[in-house]
Amino acid sequence: xxxxxxxxxxxxxxxxxxxxxxxxxxxxxxxxxxxxxxxxxxxxxxxxxxxxxxxxxxxxxxxxxxxxxxxxxxxxxxxxxxxxxxxxxxxxxxxxxxxxxxxxxxxxxxxxxxxxxxxxxxxxxxxxxxxxxxxxxxxxxxxxxxxxxxxxxxxxxxxxxxxxxxxxxx
Amino acid sequence: xxxxxxxxxxxxxxxxxxxxxxxxxxxxxxxxxxxxxxxxxxxxxxxxxxxxxxxxxxxxxxxxxxxxxxxxxxxxxxxxxxxxxxxxxxxxxxxxxxxxxxxxxxxxxxxxxxxxxxxxxxxxxxxxxxxxxxxxxxxxxxxxxxxxxxxxxxxxxxxxxxxxxxxxxxxxxxxxxxxxxxxxxxxxxxxx
Numbered sequence: 001x002x003x004x005x006x007x008x009x010x011x012x013x014x015x016x017x018x019x020x021x022x023x024x025x026x027x028x029x030x031x032x033x034x035x036x037x038x039x040x041x042x043x044x045x046x047x048x049x050x051x052x053x054x055x056x057x058x059x060x061x062x063x064x065x066x067x068x069x070x071x072x073x074x075x076x077x078x079x080x081x082x083x084x085x086x087x088x089x090x091x092x093x094x095x096x097x098x099x100x101x102x103x104x105x106x107x108x109x110x111x112x113x114x115x116x117x118x119x120x121x122x123x124x125x126x127x128x129x130x131x132x133x134x135x136x137x138x139x140x141x142x143x144x145x146x147x148x149x150x151x152x153x154x155x156x157x158x159x160x161x162x163x164x165x166x167x168x169x170x
Numbered sequence: 171x172x173x174x175x176x177x178x179x180x181x182x183x184x185x186x187x188x189x190x191x192x193x194x195x196x197x198x199x200x201x202x203x204x205x206x207x208x209x210x211x212x213x214x215x216x217x218x219x220x221x222x223x224x225x226x227x228x229x230x231x232x233x234x235x236x237x238x239x240x241x242x243x244x245x246x247x248x249x250x251x252x253x254x255x256x257x258x259x260x261x262x263x264x265x266x267x268x269x270x271x272x273x274x275x276x277x278x279x280x281x282x283x284x285x286x287x288x289x290x291x292x293x294x295x296x297x298x299x300x301x302x303x304x305x306x307x308x309x310x311x312x313x314x315x316x317x318x319x320x321x322x323x324x325x326x327x328x329x330x331x332x333x334x335x336x337x338x339x340x341x342x343x344x345x346x347x348x349x350x351x352x353x354x355x356x357x358x359x360x361x362x
Contacts, residue, residue, distance in 0.1 A: 008276075012228045019231035030226025034219035037282055038211065046207040051179040053203030057195040058187030089310070099320075103327035117324055117335045121317030122343035126310040127175075133306050134298065136282040137289040140173070141297040144357035148303065149310035152350030156311070159345050163338035 037136060044135030048127065052090050061086060077161055080105070080112040084119060085157045089126035089150060096120070114168055118160035123153050221279040225264075241266060248308075248351065249301045251291045258287035262305060269313050281309055300358040307354045311347040314339075 016023050055061060065086060069079045080102055088095040099120050106112040126149045134142055187196035241263035245253065252258035261284035268277035284305060292299035298306075317339055324332040 009224055012224055012231070016227045016231045021227055021230045023227055026227040026230045027223035029223075030229075031219040031223035033226070034222030034279065037222065037279070038215055038218055042211055045211060046204060047176060049207035050200055050203035051176055051183070053199040053206065054183035054187070054196050055179050057192060057199035058183040059190050059192045059195075060182055060186040063186070063190070096319075096323075100323060100327070103323065108324040108327040108329035108332070113324075113329075114335055114338075117320050118338045118342055121314065121320045121335065121339035122312050122346060124310050124312045129309045130306055132278060133281055133285050133309060134302075137285045139285075139289070139296055139298050139302065142306075143298050143303060144354065145298060145303045145306055146175075148307045148350050148353035148357060151353050152307065152311045152346040155349040156342050156346035159342035160338065163341050164335070167338055167341075168334065 040136055040138075041132060044131050048131045052127075056087075056091075077157075078112040078115055081116045081119060081157075084116055085153075088119065088123050089153050092125035092128060095125075111164065114164045115160045118164055119157055122160065123156045126150065126153055217276075218279055221276055225279060225283065248304055248355075251299070252284075252288055252301045252305075255287065255291055258284060258291060258301075261287055265305075266308070266313070269309065270315055277309070281305070300354075303358065304351065304354045307350045308347070311350045312343050313347060314343070 013023065016026070061083065065083050068082055068086075072079050072082055084095050084098045084102065087098060099116055102116045103113055108114075108117070130142065130145060130149065134145075183196055187193050242259055245259055245262055245266070247253070249259070249262065252262060261280055265277050265280035265284050268280055285302065288299060288302045288305060289295075291301065316336075320335070320339075321332045324335075
């Protein structure tokens with residue numbers, strides 16, 4: 001899988017040669033566009049990462065988890081992954097940190113560990129994707145994006161529990 | 171929407187942080203958050219410039235059209251306007267194929283190019299079009315064939331079969347993606 005990038009680049013270069021593209025001119029022109037893209041993303045990213053860091057530091061996320069835990073317990077949902085379900089859409093790095101914490105506390109082959117792994121593998125950092133893509137093209141009104149995206153995340157959480165229970169016998 | 175999310179997250183954090191005695195932590199998180207975000211931008215910078223350059227070679231050579239043709243039958247059905255636009259569709263399909271292979275760094279520049287095309291198709295409005303929402307939702311759900319990161323992490327914590335979760339990951343992501351895309355389509359009340 002690591003070879004995909006070099007192979008992809010080689011393929012593009014061969015393709016460029018065949019199609020008689022002026023390779024380096026094209027490359028530098030494209031990379032220059034990349035600088036503008038980066039400058040456009042920067043403000044969005046700084047703002048959102050600061051906001052998410054503040055939310056974590058305030059203890060509000062921990063408090064909310066405490067409120068939800070009794071409900072998840074009664075539904076057979078492993079309470080150990082509740083913080084991850086909540087943090088997963090917000091922070092990729094944060095949820096990876098939580099994932100390693102789960103492996104340490106419950107073990108990677110435990111029911112909770114497996115559910116957390118499936119959740120990590122089948123979801124993305126929703127808010128990050130929304131910020132990057134809409135931020136890059138200056139979209140202010142995102143309409144029903146969040147509802148659809150978070151419903152998918154919620155589905156993934158339920159499916160993680162169901163599939164691990166059915167296919168891996170807990 | 172982003173205005174409300176941003177504002178309420180910050181307000182709630184400050185109010186709750188002070189109220190719960192975590193005021194200092196919140197103060198610190200502002201500084202480290204700003205630093206972290208710039209670190210992320212600098213790590214992204216190299217890859218973003220590189221891929222933008224490579225993409226330009228590909229696009230000048232017409233490579234995007236080739237990949238677009240392979241994935242287009244499926245994507246054409248999902249995207250209302252972009253479905254008939256070769257350029258937009260090819261960026262979308264390159265983003266999707268990079269995502270499938272778990273190359274987030276490669277997928278992002280493709281995705282941003284796709285969004286630029288979608289904005290052009292929507293007549294440069296600052297409101298998200300149905301196609302944009304469809305595309306972003308596709309990117310907020312994971313469509314990875316091989317979640318290597320999770321496998322490596324599990325292995326390093328002593329898992330006996332780090333990739334035994336693969337079928338569960340595939341089923342979960344396909345079902346989640348289907349739910350997301352179905353909602354994106356159903357909730358779209360835009361005139362066609």
